[in-house]
Amino acid sequence: xxxxxxxxxxxxxxxxxxxxxxxxxxxxxxxxxxxxxxxxxxxxxxxxxxxxxxxxxxxxxxxxxxxxxxxxxxxxxxxxxxxxxxxxxxxxxxxxxxxxxxxxxxxxxxxxx
Amino acid sequence: xxxxxxxxxxxxxxxxxxxxxxxxxxxxxxxxxxxxxxxxxxxxxxxxxxxxxxxxxxxxxxxxxxxxxxxxxxxxxxxxxxxxxxxxxxxxxxxxxxxxxxxxxxxxxxxxxx
Numbered sequence: 001x002x003x004x005x006x007x008x009x010x011x012x013x014x015x016x017x018x019x020x021x022x023x024x025x026x027x028x029x030x031x032x033x034x035x036x037x038x039x040x041x042x043x044x045x046x047x048x049x050x051x052x053x054x055x056x057x058x059x060x061x062x063x064x065x066x067x068x069x070x071x072x073x074x075x076x077x078x079x080x081x082x083x084x085x086x087x088x089x090x091x092x093x094x095x096x097x098x099x100x101x102x103x104x105x106x107x108x109x110x111x112x113x
Numbered sequence: 114x115x116x117x118x119x120x121x122x123x124x125x126x127x128x129x130x131x132x133x134x135x136x137x138x139x140x141x142x143x144x145x146x147x148x149x150x151x152x153x154x155x156x157x158x159x160x161x162x163x164x165x166x167x168x169x170x171x172x173x174x175x176x177x178x179x180x181x182x183x184x185x186x187x188x189x190x191x192x193x194x195x196x197x198x199x200x201x202x203x204x205x206x207x208x209x210x211x212x213x214x215x216x217x218x219x220x221x222x223x224x225x226x227x
Contacts, residue, residue: 041219042217043203090156100145102149103159104156106156
């Protein structure tokens, strides 16, 4: 069983609010990822990290930001939520320096009203 | 850079029938290949992976996939599906480099009819 956790699972928030989606893993993985997924649609990579103090933007432009101060923690922040941010956000980490297997959290379903 | 194409967005099949979900990839370098399954309101779970060696890979829940380098394909198969296999299936690819990212296909929704 993978030890990667996302909180909250579900979040409904008003427009303009600042939110942070939490992702933690206890496996000591160096690489971590954030994907955005609309219902029934593909996964879009929005941020990734190779290790502490390393973050990169993904293939899909996103207004969110991330930080990686500790190996186990990779939070995603939206400074001012908008309805267009409504989506599911999936966090993942990979085993080893090579991507030989990715472990996913349960996801956070965000609704901005 | 790598890319993945899943040719079918939806595949409806009857229970106990065989199924094949198609996946083609593009890459200028050697790759790792994966199939993940996503049940409703859940994250993704690894079904199987090809890293090297035998081109026929067996995974969980009776699924298997075959790596075909000349066709650049990694199709997923199951000889007899169950209602519980209803889910979204994602093919993914990653290069060997430690700088590589995991790239996912657009997904195939497998729906099982009784």
